[in-house]
Amino acid sequence: MLEFHDFLIPRRVMAKGYDHHELEAKWQAYWEEHRPFRAMNDSSKPKFYCLDMFPYPSGSGLHVGHLEGYTATDIVSRYKRMKGFNVLHPMGWDAFGLPAEQYAVKTGVHPALTTAQNIATFKRQMKRVGLSYDWERELSTTDPDYYRWTQWIFLQLYKRGLAYVAEVPVNWCPALGTVLANEEIVDGKSEVGGFDVIRKPMRQWVLKITAYADRLLEDLKLVEWPASTLEMQKNWIGRSIGAEVDFALADAKGAIRVFTTRPDTLFGATYMVLAPEHPLVDVVTGAAQKAAVTAYREAAARKSDLQRQELDKEKTGVFTGGYAINPVNGERLPVWLADYVLMSYGTGAIMAVPAHDERDWAFAKTYQLPIREVIQGGHVQEAAFVETDRGTVVNSALQDGSLSLNGMKPAEAIPAITAWLEQKGTGKKAINYKLRDWLFARQRYWGEPFPIVHCPACNSPVPLPESALPLVLPEAQDFKPKIFVPQQTESGHRGTTGTVDVMEVFDAPLARVVSQDVKRLWRETTCPRCNQAAQRETNTMPQWAGSCWYYLRFADPKNAKQLVDPAMERYWMPVDLYVGGSEHAVLHLLYSRFWHKVLYDIGVVSTPEPFKKLVHQGIVLGEDNQKMSKSRGNVVNPDDMMDQFGADAVRLYEMFMGPLEAMKPWSSRGVEGVTRFLDRVWRLMVTEDGGLSSSVVTAAPSVEQQRLLHQTIKKVSEDIDELRFNTAIAQMMVFTNEMTKADQRPRALLEPFVLLLSPFAPHVAEELWAILGHAPSVSQQTWPVYDPALTVSDRLTIPVQINGKLRGKIEVAADTARDVVERTARETVAEWLQGSEPKKVIYVEKKLVNFVI
RNA sequence: GCGCGAGUGGCGGAAUCGGCAGACGCACAGGACUUAAAAUCCUGGGUCAGCGAUGGCGUGCGGGUUCAAUUCCCGCCUCGCGCACCA
Numbered sequence: 009m010l011e012f013h014d015f016l017i018p019r020r021v022m023a024k025g026y027d028h029h030e031l032e033a034k035w036q037a038y039w040e041e042h043r044p045f046r047a048m049n050d051s052s053k054p055k056f057y058c059l060d061m062f063p064y065p066s067g068s069g070l071h072v073g074h075l076e077g078y079t080a081t082d083i084v085s086r087y088k089r090m091k092g093f094n095v096l097h098p099m100g101w102d103a104f105g106l107p108a109e110q111y112a113v114k115t116g117v118h119p120a121l122t123t124a125q126n127i128a129t130f131k132r133q134m135k136r137v138g139l140s141y142d143w144e145r146e147l148s149t150t151d152p153d154y155y156r157w158t159q160w161i162f163l164q165l166y167k168r169g170l171a172y173v174a175e176v177p178v179n180w181c182p183a184l185g186t187v188l189a190n191e192e193i194v195d196g197k198s199e200v201g202g203f204d205v206i207r208k209p210m211r212q213w214v215l216k217i218t219a220y221a222d223r224l225l226e227d228l229k230l231v232e233w234p235a236s237t238l239e240m241q242k243n244w245i246g247r248s249i250g251a252e253v254d255f256a257l258a259d260a261k262g263a264i265r266v267f268t269t270r271p272d273t274l275f276g277a278t279y280m281v282l283a284p285e286h287p288l289v290d291v292v293t294g295a296a297q298k299a300a301v302t303a304y305r306e307a308a309a310r311k312s313d314l315q316r317q318e319l320d321k322e323k324t325g326v327f328t329g330g331y332a333i334n335p336v337n338g339e340r341l342p343v344w345l346a347d348y349v350l351m352s353y354g355t356g357a358i359m360a361v362p363a364h365d366e367r368d369w370a371f372a373k374t375y376q377l378p379i380r381e382v383i384q385g386g387h388v389q390e391a392a393f394v395e396t397d398r399g400t401v402v403n404s405a406l407q408d409g410s411l412s413l414n415g416m417k418p419a420e421a422i423p424a425i426t427a428w429l430e431q432k433g434t435g436k437k438a439i440n441y442k443l444r445d446w447l448f449a450r451q452r453y454w455g456e457p458f459p460i461v462h463c464p465a466c467n468s469p470v471p472l473p474e475s476a477l478p479l480v481l482p483e484a485q486d487f488k489p490k491i492f493v494p495q496q497t498e499s500g501h502r503g504t505t506g507t508v509d510v511m512e513v514f515d516a517p518l519a520r521v522v523s524q525d526v527k528r529l530w531r532e533t534t535c536p537r538c539n540q541a542a543q544r545e546t547n548t549m550p551q552w553a554g555s556c557w558y559y560l561r562f563a564d565p566k567n568a569k570q571l572v573d574p575a576m577e578r579y580w581m582p583v584d585l586y587v588g589g590s591e592h593a594v595l596h597l598l599y600s601r602f603w604h605k606v607l608y609d610i611g612v613v614s615t616p617e618p619f620k621k622l623v624h625q626g627i628v629l630g631e632d633n634q635k636m637s638k639s640r641g642n643v644v645n646p647d648d649m650m651d652q653f654g655a656d657a658v659r660l661y662e663m664f665m666g667p668l669e670a671m672k673p674w675s676s677r678g679v680e681g682v683t684r685f686l687d688r689v690w691r692l693m694v695t696e697d698g699g700l701s702s703s704v705v706t707a708a709p710s711v712e713q714q715r716l717l718h719q720t721i722k723k724v725s726e727d728i729d730e731l732r733f734n735t736a737i738a739q740m741m742v743f744t745n746e747m748t749k750a751d752q753r754p755r756a757l758l759e760p761f762v763l764l765l766s767p768f769a770p771h772v773a774e775e776l777w778a779i780l781g782h783a784p785s786v787s788q789q790t791w792p793v794y795d796p797a798l799t800v801s802d803r804l805t806i807p808v809q810i811n812g813k814l815r816g817k818i819e820v821a822a823d824t825a826r827d828v829v830e831r832t833a834r835e836t837v838a839e840w841l842q843g844s845e846p847k848k849v850i851y852v853e854k855k856l857v858n859f860v861i
Numbered sequence: 862g863c864g865c866g867a868g869u870g871g872c873g874g875a876a877u878c879g880g881c882a883g884a885c886g887c888a889c890a891g892g893a894c895u896u897a898a899a900a901u902c903c904u905g906g907g908u909c910a911g912c913g914a915u916g917g918c919g920u921g922c923g924g925g926u927u928c929a930a931u932u933c934c935c936g937c938c939u940c941g942c943g944c945a946c947c948a
Contacts, residue, residue, distance in 0.1 A: 236865050240943060243864070248947075268948060281948090323946080346946095353947045360948090366862090367946050442947055590942075664886070666874055671941075675873070681886050684901095691901090735875070738885035745885090748902085807881040812929040814881055850928055856880045860928045 025690035026698075026772065028654025035774045036135060044787050045089075045097065045140040049576065053094040057580050058085045059559055059619075061588025061596070062100045064551075065126035066107060070133045071636065072644045072662065072674060077587045077625035079662045080731060082139045084585060086767035087728045089140075090791035096580055097140060098562040100147040101127050105551045106184070106200055109454040112487040119454040119487070123150060133646060138655050138770050140787070145565045149456075149554025154561065156478030157571040158553050159459040161603060163471050164610055166460075170216045171448065173469060178447060180208040186451045187212065213449040213458065213547065217602045221245050221441045223616075224601055233622040234669070237593040244594050246442025251426050253435035255280060255359065258331035258340050260291050267354030267440050270364065270396075271429065272413065272421035274336050275404035276382035277359040278372065280343045281325065283351035284308035292343050294329025301326055301345060308347045323348050323371045334359075335434035336425070337406060346371060354440050363388040383418060446599065448550060453517035455548030457481055463535035463542040470537045481548075482530040484521045518546035555596055556603040559583050559618060571612060582615045590624035597622070623731060628665070629673040636674075644674050656769035657683040663733035663768065682737070686772055688744050689765065693758055693776060700779055701753075709754040714798055716746055717757050721794035724764045733768070740765060755780065760792035808833040809858040810840045818857075826851055833857040 039045065058081050063074060085097040101123075108119035108126075127148065134141065147154050165171040178187040183203035187210060192199045217224075225245045228238050250269035257263060264280055282289055284305045293301045304326040325346030332341050341359070348367055349358050362372035362379045369392035372379055379388055384402045386393025393399065396418040404421070405412035411428055413421040429435030449458070459472040459479045472479060521530040535542035557571075563580040564572045597619070604618040629635060630642025637643065649658045660682040666672040693704050709717070720743045727736035743761060747753055759780060766773035766786045777786040801822065806829065808816040816836040820829055830849060834841065837859065846859040 234866095236942075239865055243944060246944095246947065250948080266948080270948080348946045348948095350947070358948050365948070367948075370946090440947080442944095593943080664873090670867090670874090672873070675887070677887050678873070685886085687901095734873095735885080738875075741885055805881080809880085809929075812880090812927090817881075848928060850880090852880060856929085858880080858928055 025687040025694065026775070028656065028771070031775050032136070032138065032655050032771045035771045036138065038774070038784060039138075039140070040135075042785065043144075044785050045085075045095075045142050046144060047096040047098070047142045048094050049579075051094040053092060055096065055580055056085075056088045056093040056585075057096045057559075057563075057583045058088065058585045059097075059562070059583045059587070060099065061586070061592060062102050062555070062558060063130065064102045064105050064107075065123060065130045067111070067122070067126055069126075069129050070646050071628075072646055072649070072658075073589075073625070073628045073636070075137060075646055075658070076628055076662045076665075076668070077589070078134070078137070078139055079659045080623075080625060080668055080733065081585065081587050082137075082659075083663065083728060083733060083767040084731070086140055086770065086787060087725075087791065089787060090763065090767070090789060092790070096145075096562065097142060098145040098147075098565075099134065099139070099141040099143070100145075100558055100562070101130070101149065102551065102555045102558070103127065103148045103150040104455045104548075104554055106452065106454070109452055109487060112454070116487075118484075120150070123148075136650060136655060137646070137659060140770070145562050147558065147561055147565050149558065150454075152478040152480050153568070154558075155456045155554065157561065158456050158549065158557070159477050159479060160474060160571060161557060161607070162549070162553075163459055163474065163477075165215060165606060166469075166471050168606070168610075170219060170606060172214055172216065173211060174214050175209055175211050176214065176447070177207045178210045178212055179205045180210065181205045187447060187449070212447055213545075215446040215448045215602075217446045217599075218441060218443055220602050220605050221247065221443050223605055224443075224598065227601070227605075227616055230617045231622065232620060234590075234624060237590065237597070237622065237624070240593045241598060244443060244598065247439060248441075249437070249439050251422075251429060251435050252355065252438040253335060253359065253429060255332035255335060255341065257288075257292060258333055260330070262288065262291060264288060264292075264332050264343070264357050265355045266357045266359045267438060268359060270361065270418075270422075271425045271435070272396075272401060272404075272416075272418045273361040273364045273382050274334070274359070274425060275413070276361040276363050276380045277334055277339075277341060278362060278378045278380055279360045280332050280341050281346045281349045281358050281360055281368075281371075282328070282343060283349045283356040284345055284347055285351040286345075286356045288357075289328065289345060292328045292330030292332075297327060297329035301328055304345055323367070323374055325371060325375065327375075335429065335432065336411065342377075344371075344375075352444065353442065362392065364393055366392045366394060368392070446602075448553075449547035450550050451516035452548050453481075453484055453487055453521075455481075455550065456553055457518065457548055458545035460545040461533055461535055461542040462545065463538060463540060465538050465540040465542075466535055469545070470535055470542070472536055476536070482518070482521045483524060484517060486520065487517060516546040516548070518544075518548065552596060552599050556600045557607070559586075559600075560607075560613065571607075574612075574614075577612070578614050581613060582617060583619045584621060586619040586622045587625060589627075593624070624669055626667070626669050626671040628662075629671060631674055631676065633673045649679060653679050653683045654686075654771075656772045657686055660686065660737060660768055664737045666734055668731050668733065685737075685741055685744065686769060688748055689769075690772065690776070692744065692747050692753060694779055698779075700781070703751055703753050704758060704780070705752050705754055707752060707754055709757050713746075713750070713754065713757055715801065716743060717760060718794040718798035721760065721764060721792045722796075722799050725791070725794070728767070737768065740768075762786065763789050763792050804854055806833070806854070807856050808837050809856065810837055811860055812858060815840050822854065826853070830857060833859075 060078055060081050081097065085095045089095045103123045108122045111117065111122055112119045149155060162171060179193055181188050181198045181203050184198055184201065188198055188205060193205050197203060198205055225242060225247055228241060248269050250267060251271040252265055252267050253271065254263040254265050289301065323346060325344045328343045328345055330343045332343055334341055348371065349356065360368040360371065362368040362377065363381045364383055369379065380403065381388045382401060382403050383393060383399040385395065385399035399418060401413040401416045401418065401421045405414050413425060416424065426437050457479050459477060460469045463470050519531055522528065523530045531544040531546050533542055533544050534540065560572045560577065564576040567573055600618055604613060605616065607613045608616055630640065630644065632642050634640055634642060646658060657679055661679040664682055665678065693701050695701050720739050723739040724736045727733065747757065762773050762776045762780065763786065770787065773786050774784060778784060803819060804822050805817055805819050807814055808818060818832045818836050820832060830851060841859060841861065844861065846861045848860040850858040
């Protein structure tokens, strides 16, 4: 019996046109069984490789941000299949990584177990969304059958001298117990967890990415990537062209070599600066300055990188007492020490030209060093004049007349002086890069082991033979790294003060692993070269390793003999469309490109670049327009959304929110909106009890209806090609709104429309296709083709303007001659013309008439 | 500071080879159906003035080019992203 309050409580039971739970389960089961999304290896069809950046399977499952990119590529993949392409649309797992290991440290649960569970969750959610992946090609970076090839690539790098061990200052994160790459540090803290990071010299594996700097820069011309991403890669590589110049020491043997991009200002050098760590510091320092120099060097060493990078701070330095000789004019220049010069860039030493460099200018002002103008055009006593393109060289000639740059533009002076230096043997043209070699080792358990042993007898790292691969990650029981676990400080930041002396000696987890079969340390082994006792490398590879080449393995995921079969590689590569977050704009993409070029050089791959077209999906914000986060409580869970609205509605809303690449807020109301749209589509052809509606007729559509259909086919096709899914959906809404008004709905319109809808809302489309009386699957139908003649109207509405202001509109036949259009227009705006003749009449065919009076 | 990108109704957004600004959706208002509601369907709307026909003003701000500017040019402002003493 109904109570009064039953009438007051709003029912959340939606009067939906269809039961999305039932319908999605039905079609997902069908796809599971019939596998219509498999990529064929032997096909005469043209290929299309459509790839998502594979995820790290975190414990929190998919979020709506993931889904945006995945839905976009899914629509493209489904569309391309219907257009006759053999589509490769795979998914895998970037499953090595720190979170699972940290979870293991906390709970003792093995990372492999956590990872497997998380993968299962991700996969279940992806299937629930109806993503049309070829699951037969699924891979995980943690699978020995996969990482044996990651190790294999490392061996190739090693063989070619591109992997080497070096004692380098590294970014050590005590809280994480590992080193981090420069790129993994944000504002002096670890990107993961936000812990303090300090500099510490360590023996490390390093990859020589700098050997490929030029090609990594040059080949950016070959790809269709967002301008911002290309720009970021260029900046990261940071090529600058200039000269290396030697300044002989005045009172000692040797010379200070500097790198400069402005050799045209050589006559303006008034002092030199060495980085505090520069090896020549002891040589140039005079006895009187020894104490001050030592104090300065120690102070600099104590500063963390963060402190040294503080920009606004006053520049500091100390005079060494030594002098160097300017090679152009023989002047004695005082040599200073200052931490604004970095040991890690160029030669770690500069010639200072305060008149034409802002940093040198600030330093010269602080220490009252002379400022000498050599490029005319500014006021060098007030500020450094750095605009090379408007200025003329002055004060730059030798008395004997053997060299003069005076009167030249800097652009002319640079090659002139460089040639002079080369002739004198005191300098040469040089190119420098900001890019540094890639620190490739981590002191972690959950990563790929290095296929390397350290042999005391051979006195070098010895690579394992390829036949020994994979070197399987050994079982471990204790994941706790032996690390100093810092206390929470008052400021809320965990970590150290940045000094090295609080450090213990830290062992990587693999150093302590005991092999279960033989009850000895896993690291104890024999040298594959000399058979003497040797030690395995106990570092593991960084997470980037596995993601550097996974796109290749999808082309041939089960191959036990090769990384990828050459025929498969040639057929599928390159990736035609690659979609993923812009947070990977530099690192992942640069590292991948580097490995790809190495593989290209050894003949494993046939293309110089792996990813032809790249698109970054935008960030999805919470309903409050803030970044989604647990602490804000504004996280939208895809499972909840799909429970309530269904997978098709969620897919459609993800695409309808706005342009793919834009940052945009989630709106539950918006999801309801697209849900209404799907219900309207449903009701166009289905009755309340699920049968085919009697309004669906076989009669021929009207010309207007056909025009709308063909305009819709055109718009939807072109918009998918351009990844403009939001406007494609808007057009389908227009079509649906029109069809709703008609009570006779010709099949000839509805059937192509269902095909257009199918990449966006595949479950509903499959069901509608079946209700219309067709055998499955809609995904295997041919994409509708539009007739261009049917997309244009035979009647036109032409706006009529007076002086550019809209004053009227006329409707004419599309083929109306100009004079007729003009005459009609004049009649329409006669009261504005007031009988006088316009000064000018502008007629844009089929677009507009404008009278200038 | 430098580089890149973006600023359009109450909201998400559409329209840029210069040519009717605001498609589509959300929210809102009115109507139909209903005892009533929900759902659905129809209608309306940038803003100001006016009963209305109409007209003025409108795409961050200020200039410019043009018959015509959201679109192109110059100078600012704001926001986002990236880099940040790289010689």
